[in-house]
Structure formats: structure tokens, C-alpha cells
Amino acid sequence: MVSKNPKIVAFCCEESGMPAYEHAVSLGLDLPDGLKVVALPCGGKAETGYLMKALDEGADAVMVFACYEGNCKYVRGNIRAEKRVNYLRERLEKIGLSPEKIVFCPVAPASGQRFAELVQREVDTLLGA
Amino acid sequence: MSGQQAVLRIPAGTSELKEVSIQPSVIVAGDHPAGLLMAEHLADLGVAVTLMVPFPTLEEVVAPYRVIASADESVAGLLQEVAERVSQHAGITRVTQADLVDISGWWGDFSVQARIGEDLKTFHTSGIAMAYRGNPVDLPGIPVQEGVLPFTDFLSGINLQTGALAGKAESPKQVVFLLDAGERDEKWASVAAIRVGVFLKRKFGTQVFILCRELKVSVDEMEQDYRAARESGIIVFKYRQTPRVEKGSGGLRVVFEDAAAISSHGPSEITLDALDVVVAQERLGLSEDRAEVLRKLRIPLEDGVAGPNNPQFTGRTPKKGVVVAGDAWFPEYPTDAAMTALSAAQELYKWVGKGTYQVDAYRVAEVDPSKCATCLTCFRICPHDSIRVERYGERNVYITQGAKEGATWEAARVKIETCDGCGLCASECPAKAIQLIYYPDMEVLDFLAKNL
Numbered sequence: 001m002v003s004k005n006p007k008i009v010a011f012c013c014e015e016s017g018m019p020a021y022e023h024a025v026s027l028g029l030d031l032p033d034g035l036k037v038v039a040l041p042c043g044g045k046a047e048t049g050y051l052m053k054a055l056d057e058g059a060d061a062v063m064v065f066a067c068y069e070g071n072c073k074y075v076r077g078n079i080r081a082e083k084r085v086n087y088l089r090e091r092l093e094k095i096g097l098s099p100e101k102i103v104f105c106p107v108a109p110a111s112g113q114r115f116a117e118l119v120q121r122e123v124d125t126l127l128g129a
Numbered sequence: 130m131s132g133q134q135a136v137l138r139i140p141a142g143t144s145e146l147k148e149v150s151i152q153p154s155v156i157v158a159g160d161h162p163a164g165l166l167m168a169e170h171l172a173d174l175g176v177a178v179t180l181m182v183p184f185p186t187l188e189e190v191v192a193p194y195r196v197i198a199s200a201d202e203s204v205a206g207l208l209q210e211v212a213e214r215v216s217q218h219a220g221i222t223r224v225t226q227a228d229l230v231d232i233s234g235w236w237g238d239f240s241v242q243a244r245i246g247e248d249l250k251t252f253h254t255s256g257i258a259m260a261y262r263g264n265p266v267d268l269p270g271i272p273v274q275e276g277v278l279p280f281t282d283f284l285s286g287i288n289l290q291t292g293a294l295a296g297k298a299e300s301p302k303q304v305v306f307l308l309d310a311g312e313r314d315e316k317w318a319s320v321a322a323i324r325v326g327v328f329l330k331r332k333f334g335t336q337v338f339i340l341c342r343e344l345k346v347s348v349d350e351m352e353q354d355y356r357a358a359r360e361s362g363i364i365v366f367k368y369r370q371t372p373r374v375e376k377g378s379g380g381l382r383v384v385f386e387d388a389a390a391i392s393s394h395g396p397s398e399i400t401l402d403a404l405d406v407v408v409a410q411e412r413l414g415l416s417e418d419r420a421e422v423l424r425k426l427r428i429p430l431e432d433g434v435a436g437p438n439n440p441q442f443t444g445r446t447p448k449k450g451v452v453v454a455g456d457a458w459f460p461e462y463p464t465d466a467a468m469t470a471l472s473a474a475q476e477l478y479k480w481v482g483k484g485t486y487q488v489d490a491y492r493v494a495e496v497d498p499s500k501c502a503t504c505l506t507c508f509r510i511c512p513h514d515s516i517r518v519e520r521y522g523e524r525n526v527y528i529t530q531g532a533k534e535g536a537t538w539e540a541a542r543v544k545i546e547t548c549d550g551c552g553l554c555a556s557e558c559p560a561k562a563i564q565l566i567y568y569p570d571m572e573v574l575d576f577l578a579k580n581l
Contacts, residue, residue: 007581009577009581036134036137038573044553045556080553
């Protein structure tokens with residue numbers, strides 16, 4: 001059962017996700033209190049262990065914020081992250097959990113608005129489910 | 130409430146700087162004029178440059194661009210004397226009839242094997258710049274037949290005095306430039322077709338038609354040149370589907386549907402007949418052996434060129450200390466290619482020019498050799514090619530460490546100088562043998578345990 005204030009862990013690429021989060025904060029956009037932000041040097045560093053550990057510790061959802069395809073500073077880190085997330089979503093479905101618990105979100109560094117929207121959408125999905 | 134969230138940031142500070150000495154030496158290899166420009170620029174900055182060209186003289190590097198240079202002053206200004214200047218430059222060691230065969234090593238210590246004439250010779254250098262000309266990969270959608278020429282062949286085959294093509298006595302009367310059939314967004318041919326077209330029309334009276342999907346004019350002074358082309362009688366058509374090229378009466382015939390025609394006025398098919406030459410914009414890519422050299426350095430190629438992989442870094446590759454310019458980067462008009470070459474040379478100078486370099490030995494990954502199973506996962510994943518398993522046993526023979534003298538597989542090792550600390554290897558290592566020194570897994574896991 002998801003509480004009214006879901007816990008969401010956002011793994012943010014240092015090049016895109018983190019600036020987007022900071023942009024959202026500087027714009028004063030509404031972000032849920034349950035949001036925990038973990039900066040990573042690259043979206044591709046969001047390893048399966050981190051994502052599953054977060055769910056294991058009681059997070060309601062995990063989001064990976066990385067760069068758009070073709071924009072990765074490390075050539076293919078974002079593609080790796082996306083593949084990993086898709087793999088985990090499959091696994092979650094197989095063990096009977098909602099795949100919406102792990103999502104991959106490409107963002108641009110200056111898109112705080114989109115960051116906040118994506119987090120809000122995730123909250124809505126969780127509460128609606 | 131915003132700004133109230135728990136945030137784990139990447140630890141800054143406590144950088145462990147390590148001084149690395151780098152010989153300011155560079156090998157510039159290739160058959161594109163961008164190579165000459167890079168060599169000159171780096172030599173002027175005081176770097177010891179070895180220039181390798183696959184021809185007996187440097188003149189041949191710029192020779193295929195002579196026609197563009199006579200049609201366009203800005204290209205002439207770039208290329209006219211560069212071969213001469215480079216061939217007399219005191220800071221450049223010139224090696225002719227040489228081509229790169231193999232490259233190994235890292236930034237600061239590359240081992241380069243080159244074929245010089247018949248011999249193989251090994252060079253050592255700190256940085257490498259490659260400037261290759263593209264080879265025609267294909268003429269998309271256009272059957273090869275007599276009178277159909279790839280654009281680069283047309284440019285290099287034309288005689289500047291008579292306007293005649295190789296093997297012909299007179300200049301062609303009617304020429305069609307057929308652009309954009311390849312659907313790759315390259316503007317060099319649009320620019321070259323307009324400028325060379327005006328040159329041919331004015332000097333030899335050749336009637337020039339340009340067939341394209343989009344005429345790309347986003348180049349300096351291109352608006353004036355386009356106007357000059359219209360005024361001198363060059364006719365530009367936009368086509369819908371790739372035009373048909375067939376044998377006609379007294380030459381080639383090109384048939385296409387005019388995209389600008391109004392359909393209610395009946396069929397809009399246009400036929401150009403009695404053409405001497407159809408010049409088709411080919412797709413340019415690296416030849417197989419040159420692509421192989423880049424692949425060995427683990428520089429990803431897309432469509433046969435290195436550019437589109439990271440468009441934000443002009444001339445730069447993921448491999449530190451290696452830059453790529455010319456058509457090997459992306460097929461560009463000579464003035465644009467020169468800009469790419471200069472920024473690539475600047476990038477290389479940043480890495481090798483100073484003599485010594487400070488490397489952050491803290492913001493890197495580290496392998497625990499006792500856990501490493503030498504599965505080569507990290508090697509496949511590293512975008513900078515900076516993690517390697519250094520010594521191999523016999524193929525497919527797995528021997529645990531220290532089990533047998535002389536046949537051990539050593540653990541993977543990170544080359545600190547070129548590691549960027551992105552953590553991709555650490556995240557994929559199945560044995561969890563790799564950790565980022567500055568940001569170990571425990572920090573993230575502790576944060577999660579504490580805050581959830």
C-alpha cells in the first residue's frame with residue numbers, strides 16, 4: 001500500500017539530472033517531500049544493485065534521470081542505464097510487482113520544469129495504482 | 130515543499146593530484162588538407178610534429194581541392210600555400226608515402242605502427258591527430274553507368290585549364306549535380322555545387338543544373354553566391370523521389386518529378402536530356418583499413434565516420450589524446466573542415482602541449498585484483514579505453530591467480546591518466562571488483578538505508 005506521501009529515490013546523472021533538479025529547486029517548483037536525490041557521475045552508474053536496494057529499503061519508486069540519447073559525455077552511459085531499467089522492469093513484472101516502480105527519464109540540464117512534472121507524474125501513477 | 134529533499138551529492142575536494150610528464154610530440158596522419166592545417170598549427174605552438182602522408186609529395190594532399198579553391202577565394206586562401214608552408218616548416222618532420230597501420234597505448238605513450246613504402250616502422254608519440262579523406266561508399270539510388278561520377282571524383286578529375294574531365298578532350302556542355310540522394314545531412318556538396326557551378330559556367334560556358342531536396346546555404350557569403358548562381362543561369366530544381374538516370378539521345382537523361390510544380394496543372398515530370406556528366410553526391414566514409422585503425426582504438430564509428438557520436442565535441446574522440454578531423458570526422462566543405470581541424474588541434478594541444486600534466490588520481494575507478502575474474506566486461510564497457518587486462522594466458526584457459534607461474538591472468542587495471550571516473554565499469558562489474566575511489570558504493574547504500 002502506497003502512503004499519501006510516497007518515497008521516491010531519484011538517481012540523477014551529474015551532467016543532466018542534477019542540474020535539472022537544482023533548476024527545479026531554484027524555480028521553486030513543487031517537489032514531494034518524499035523525494036530523495038542521489039547524484040551519480042553518469043546515469044550509467046545507476047547499477048542494478050542501487051536500484052533494487054532502494055526498493056528493498058522501502059522506496060515506493062525509483063527514477064533514473066539521465067541524458068538524452070546521443071548526449072552522453074561517456075558516449076553510451078545513458079543507453080546502458082535505460083537497458084538496465086528496462087531489464088529490471090521486466091523482472092519486477094515477473095515477480096508480480098508494478099513495473100512503474102522503476103522508470104527511466106531522459107532530461108536536459110536546464111529542464112527543471114520537466115523534472116518536476118516527471119516526479120509529479122510518478123507520484124500520480126503510484127497513488128492511482 | 131521544494132528544496133527540502135534529502136540529497137546525496139558527489140563528494141568534491143580531496144583531489145590527489147599526480148604529476149605526469151608528457152612529451153610534447155604529436156603524429157598527424159592523413160590525406161586530407163585538415164591534417165596539414167593541424168600540423169602547422171601544432172608546430173607553431175611548439176609541439177614536435179611528425180606528419181605522415183600517403184603520397185610522395187604534400188602537394189597531392191591539396192590537389193583534389195584545386196577546383197574548389199579556384200572557385201572560392203576563402204578556400205584558396207586556406208589551401209593555396211599551406212602545402213608549401215608545411216613542407217618548409219622547421220618544426221615538422223615529414224614522412225611521405227606513410228600510412229598508419231596500428232595504434233596501441235594511451236595518451237602520453239602511444240605506439241604507432243606505420244607502413245612507409247614497403248617497410249613497417251614503429252613510432253612513439255604522446256598524441257595522435259588523424260585527418261582522412263572520405264572514400265565514396267555508394268551513390269544512393271543511382272545505378273553506376275558511364276557518365277555518372279561521384280562528386281569527389283568529378284572535383285579531382287577536372288582540368289583547370291581546359292575544363293575537361295580525365296580522359297576527355299573538351300569541357301562538358303551540360304552537367305547535372307544530383308544532391309541529397311543519400312539523405313545524410315551533409316551540406317558540403319550544396320556549397321561546392323553552387324560555387325563550382327558558377328566557376329564552370331563563367332569560365333567554360335557549361336550549362337549547370339542542380340537537383341536537390343534542400344539547397345543548404347548556411348555558410349558564410351552563401352546568399353551572395355546563390356544569387357550569383359541564379360544570375361549566371363544555373364538552374365536549380367527540387368525533386369520528390371530520387372531521379373531516374375538513364376541512357377538518352379546524345380548522352381545521359383535524367384527524369385524526375387518537380388517538387389515545386391502545382392499538381393493541378395497536370396503532371397510535373399521534367400526531363401533533362403543530352404547530358405555529358407551526372408555528378409552524384411556520394412556518401413563518404415572511411416576505407417575499411419582506416420576504420421579498422423579507429424576501431425582498434427575503440428573510437429565508435431557511425432555510418433563510417435566518427436563525428437555523429439558526440440556532436441558536442443568537435444574533432445574530439447572518447448579516446449584521450451586522439452583527435453579526428455577531415456572527412457573522417459564528418460564530410461564537410463573545406464572551410465568548415467578547417468575550423469574542425471583547428472579546434473581539434475587546440476584540443477590536442479591542451480593534452481600534450483604543456484610538457485607536464487596534473488592528473489587527479491582520486492576521481493578514478495580502482496580494481497581489487499583479488500576479486501577480479503578477468504572477464505573483460507569492464508574492458509568492453511569503458512568509453513575511454515582506459516581499463517585493460519594486461520597480460521593474457523592462453524586463450525580460454527582460466528587459471529586462478531597465482532596458481533601457476535607464468536600462465537596467470539592478471540587482473541584488470543585502470544589507467545589513471547585517462548580514467549574520467551564515470552563509473553560505468555564499476556556498475557557493470559559482475560564480481561563487484563571495481564569501486565570509484567571518490568564515491569564508493571557504500572556511500573550510496575548508506576544514504577539509502579538512512580533516508581528510507
